[in-house]
Amino acid sequence: MRHAISIALLSLCAFSARSFAEDAPAAPDKGDSFTAGIGLAYVPEYAGSDKSRVLPLPVLERTYSNGVFLSTQRGIGYQAKLGDFTLSAALGYDAGRKDHKENYFSGSDALKGMGDIDGAAQALLSLGYQLGSVGLSLTTKQNLGHREYGAAYILGLNAPLYTSATDQIGFGASAVYGDNKRMQTYFGVTAAQSAASGYKAYSAKAGFESVAAGVNWNHVLDANWSVRSAIGVNHLASDAADSPLTKRKTTPMLMTALIYRF
Template sequence: MHLRITARLFATAATPLACLIAIPASAQEEPAENVLDGDHLTVGVGAVYVPSYRGSDDYVVTPIPLVRGKFKGVDINPRVAGVALDFIPDDRESGIGFSLGPVATASFNRSRRIRDDVVRAAGKLDPAIEVGASAGITKYRVLHEYDALTLSADVKWDVNGAHKGMVVTPAISYATPLSPALVAVVAVSARHVDDDFARYYYSVTPEQSAASGLPVYSAKGGWDSANASMLVNYDLSGDVRDGGLSLFGIANYSRMLNDGKDTPFTAIRGDADQFIVGAGVAYTF
């Protein structure tokens, strides 16, 4: 019996937060059939309360679409407004698993639902389509037979001509079943951005300053945020391994750093402390 975890909880304002876990086994006796051992799909929907843009102190409710599964040995893992594929099957008997594959996400930061009139006056931004690679390593049976510790990172580049930059998001997550029906995941992550990204989202150009009244600001790349997250998933049948309906809840705290914190969009009009809470329902078959 082993635990397989995929949990990515990166806070992104004004973007659906996608996160989901799958547990092929847990404590207690084995069920007659474990649907998560073979090809399967989990779909779900929920809602989260999130900042209206990264660094905002205004909040909006936005939906969470959830899709996760496995097909022909390829894991389909959710990302924030996107998806990642893992082409490396785990050798769970060894206690170590690896992941590697493409990742693609969409970012709608400051492209819609901006509540602050001053920030809105500075102008909406174009959505970014970020494509790259995801890799990770998982250690099974860390503290007991059924938990897992994962170290991973996504490296992505904007291909839509928005920020035109690169984003790196390393993360560490720990997952453990609390019962056959209840699983908890905690994670910490950070985000590093290049100069192109920082200029696009955090700089205030003379034109934006004239339109909004915010001071001119020139941003540069670096670590722009750090995050701590928790997810809990409860299977309504009493066992996560037999599929069916489940409920999930999520909570995330993000702290804007460096130019992500010092930009007038955050320092004057927003707040460096960012919170996300949400809940939803999923179905596995």
């Protein structure tokens, strides 16, 4: 998953655990389940781009009663519920960023001369807390390869707005904090990159990379089929917003998927 869609998914999925993947991995008394689906995501070419594109969004998730899950959105991991707290650890992958448009689905010519950001395996660690009907979460993305790319920390909040037998609508917000290495990797411009790309040299320091807010909607068609959608906006902040690579600070995000649950 390229950086732009990765951050968009993190933001939108932080709105509600029900956005695109199945509900959080089943607790031991809920049994096994399998969810499959296909959708579309409208996201920027990269974080800060003024161009967006529509990308296919595959949804696959297998959860086991012992807490293990395999998911296209959340990686391969394990989740446990302890009272109002939820803990999870997973192995995921970020495909990085290309400095040229390889095809419709990958890269951006606006980044020519910036060099590629290679893909890397990541450890995804999350802590959630249920405060009444409001869900709070803290997630960190730690690179296992290319440690020089830095780490991200995501604060999330989600709350139900409307619930019926066929429809569930929720609101959520999230904030992404990047350390020095991450901010420099995605929003900084070194002297060498400046000479190759034409962008002015820029040093990006640790800080809140972006904030997002939006609404998600799950519409149940029958016992197995449902349509899950989300719409929101993502706003770059602090040094990410001031980066010469940033051509648009606020971008819309839209995702929808047809889901079948076995």
